[in-house]
Amino acid sequence: MAGLRGASPNTVASYRDTFKLLIIYLRDQKALPTEKLTLNHIDVGTITGFLNWLESSRQNSVSTRNQRLAAISSFYTWMQSQEPALMARCQDIMAIPVKKGAQSCVHHLTVEQTRCLLNAPDRTTRNGRRDATMLATLYDTGARVQELVDLTVGDVRLQKPAVITLTGKGRKTRHVPLGTNTAALLANYLTEFRLDMPGRDSYPVFFNQRHAKLSRGGVAWIIDKYRALTDAHGLARARISPHILRHSKAMHLYEAGIPLPYIRDILGHVDLSTTEIYARASTEAKRKALEAAYVDVISNEMPEWSQDAELLAWLTSL
Numbered sequence: 001m002a003g004l005r006g007a008s009p010n011t012v013a014s015y016r017d018t019f020k021l022l023i024i025y026l027r028d029q030k031a032l033p034t035e036k037l038t039l040n041h042i043d044v045g046t047i048t049g050f051l052n053w054l055e056s057s058r059q060n061s062v063s064t065r066n067q068r069l070a071a072i073s074s075f076y077t078w079m080q081s082q083e084p085a086l087m088a089r090c091q092d093i094m095a096i097p098v099k100k101g102a103q104s105c106v107h108h109l110t111v112e113q114t115r116c117l118l119n120a121p122d123r124t125t126r127n128g129r130r131d132a133t134m135l136a137t138l139y140d141t142g143a144r145v146q147e148l149v150d151l152t153v154g155d156v157r158l159q160k161p162a163v164i165t166l167t168g169k170g171r172k173t174r175h176v177p178l179g180t181n182t183a184a185l186l187a188n189y190l191t192e193f194r195l196d197m198p199g200r201d202s203y204p205v206f207f208n209q210r211h212a213k214l215s216r217g218g219v220a221w222i223i224d225k226y227r228a229l230t231d232a233h234g235l236a237r238a239r240i241s242p243h244i245l246r247h248s249k250a251m252h253l254y255e256a257g258i259p260l261p262y263i264r265d266i267l268g269h270v271d272l273s274t275t276e277i278y279a280r281a282s283t284e285a286k287r288k289a290l291e292a293a294y295v296d297v298i299s300n301e302m303p304e305w306s307q308d309a310e311l312l313a314w315l316t317s318l
């Protein structure tokens with residue numbers, strides 16, 4: 001995977017975990033010791049049972065189940081060329097269908113909630129200025145959290161037009177324009193933390209107290225810290241993850257009238273159909289469309305009860 005397909009470390013780790021879980025399932029549920037496991041023990045029934053076990057015993061979601069199935073299918077696609085005698089079994093396993101799950105809603109913040117969260121860090125402190133810059137960068141670029149933590153000083157270009165280079169899934173890079181305010185925050189941050197010095201292009205932009213790049217869990221912890229400290233606009237009760245800021249950016253762009261192909265390129269989606277979830281989820285855009293289509297068709301006028309002579313006569317007679 002790493003050598004021929006160029007898979008990222010996260011993809012390799014995900015596939016590794018799939019087979020670790022499969023081995024655990026065969027050991028604990030099928031009483032098959034790991035040292036006696038061969039390819040002949042694995043067939044469609046085994047894989048189907050494994051997938052059902054993930055859902056029932058481990059309480060995994062349908063999307064996680066499908067992710068594990070994708071890893072297994074990828075393995076057996078490769079196995080066809082390695083063991084032609086097992087080709088029929090490989091094809092049977094590859095034909096296992098993915099499970100359809102309920103379409104989840106796209107959770108996102110309103111513009112006011114986003115502004116409130118981004119203004120939560122105390123900018124009079126050094127760590128507060130770092131957190132404010134990090135949150136602004138995460139939102140403004142629509143970056144995945146892994147793309148943010150992998151960001152190096154050399155990926156930031158602050159000369160006009162300011163641009164950040166993000167490396168996403170499949171090691172694909174994209175260039176995302178920066179807003180004026182975000183560029184100013186980044187310029188001040190790089191200067192304060194002496195990251196604009198020569199020879200530091202390979203340094204991580206955002207790092208922890210040990211000067212190692214922030215982890216995905218570290219970014220999530222910082223966001224949750226400011227969520228809990230903010231009472232306005234229901235943020236303290238909201239469920240906020242780094243990915244919700246990405247969803248929020250996409251929704252705000254769509255509701256501002258930005259065409260979907262531009263949003264796709266900013267987010268780094270391969271297929272426009274992935275970006276279309278924001279068009280389907282945007283209740284604000286639907287509301288505006290409905291208001292434009294049905295203007296003056298439905299009347300909200302109601303007669304005043306005091307003008308109803310029959311009602312007044314009936315009330316008098318009581």
